[in-house]
Amino acid sequence: MNGSLLAWLASALVLGGAAFCLIGAIGVLRLPDCYSRMHAASKAGALGAAMVLGGVAAATSGEVALEAMFALLVLLATAPLAAHAVSRAAHKVGVKPLTGALGDALAAREAAGEAAGARAAEASGVVGGPVAKS
Amino acid sequence: MTVDMVGAAWVLPLAFILQGVSAALIMVRLLRGPTAPDRVVAIDALTLLGVAVVALVALATAQAVLLDAAVVLALVSFLGTTAFMLMFAPRKTAAERRAGELATGEQRGDELYGAADGGPDGGRGA
Numbered sequence: 001m002n003g004s005l006l007a008w009l010a011s012a013l014v015l016g017g018a019a020f021c022l023i024g025a026i027g028v029l030r031l032p033d034c035y036s037r038m039h040a041a042s043k044a045g046a047l048g049a050a051m052v053l054g055g056v057a058a059a060t061s062g063e064v065a066l067e068a069m070f071a072l073l074v075l076l077a078t079a080p081l082a083a084h085a086v087s088r089a090a091h092k093v094g095v096k097p098l099t100g101a102l103g104d105a106l107a108a109r110e111a112a113g114e115a116a117g118a119r120a121a122e123a124s125g126v127v128g129g130p131v132a133k134s
Numbered sequence: 135m136t137v138d139m140v141g142a143a144w145v146l147p148l149a150f151i152l153q154g155v156s157a158a159l160i161m162v163r164l165l166r167g168p169t170a171p172d173r174v175v176a177i178d179a180l181t182l183l184g185v186a187v188v189a190l191v192a193l194a195t196a197q198a199v200l201l202d203a204a205v206v207l208a209l210v211s212f213l214g215t216t217a218f219m220l221m222f223a224p225r226k227t228a229a230e231r232r233a234g235e236l237a238t239g240e241q242r243g244d245e246l247y248g249a250a251d252g253g254p255d256g257g258r259g260a
Binding site for chain 1: 135136137138139140141142145146148149152153155156157159160162163169170171172174175176178179182183185186189190192193198201202204205208209211212215216218219222
C-alpha cells in the first residue's frame with residue numbers, strides 16, 4: 001500500500017512539475033515586462049523543477065531522496081537570489097518597470113538618496129512615507 | 135535505483151513533451167527579448183528547466199548519478215546569472231572597471247546599510 005501510494009505521488013509530482021514548468025514558460029513568453037517575466041521564470045519554474053525533483057525522490061521510494069533533496073535545497077536557495085540580482089541589475093541599467101498604483105519604490109528611494117547626498121541612509125527611511133501616500 | 139511510478143509508460147513521455155514545449159517557448163523569448171535583461175531571464179528559466187529535464191532523464195534511465203549533475207547545473211546557473219548581473223553593473227572609470235566587482239559590492243553595501251537603518255526609522259515613524 002505504501003509503495004503504491006508513493007508511486008501515485010511520484011507520477012502526480014512529475015506531471016505537476018512539468019505543468020508548472022510549462023506555465024512558467026508561457027509566462028516568460030507572454031508577460032509584458034522584464035520584471036514580471038523574471039517573476040514567472042523564478043517562481044513557477046523553480047516550483048516546477050522542485051516538484052520534479054520531489055517526484056524523483058518519491059519514484060525511487062526514497063532511495064535517492066538525499067541527492068534529490070540536496071538538489072532541491074540548492075535550487076530553492078539560489079533561484080530567488082538569482083532573480084533578485086537580475087531584476088536589481090536591470091533596474092540599475094535603466095529598464096523601466098510597468099508600474100501600478102504603488103509606483104516605482106526603488107527609483108523613488110534612489111532619487112531621494114541622491115538628493116540627500118551623504119545622508120542617504122536617513123533619506124531612504126523617510127521616503128517610505130511619500131511612496132505609500134502617492 | 136529502482137523506479138516505481140504509476141503509468142510510467144505515458145507519464146514520462148508526456149512530461150518530456152511538456153518540458154520540450156516549455157523550452158521552445160522560452161527560446162522564443164530568448165531570441166525575441168527586446169532588452170538584455172529579458173534574455174538573461176530567459177537563460178535563467180532555461181537552466182531551471184534544464185535541472186528539471188536532467189531529473190526526468192535520471193528517472194527515465196534509472197541513473198542516480200544524473201542527480202549530481204542536476205545539483206551542479208543549479209549551482210552553475212546561479213553563478214552564470216550573477217556573472218550577467220556583474221556585466222550589467224554600470225562602470226564609469228578605469229579604476230572602477232579594474233575593481234569592478236569591488237565597486238558594485240561597495241554600492242550594494244551602502245544601500246543595504248541604508249535599508250537596515252531605514253527599517254527601525256520607518257517603524258518609529260509609523
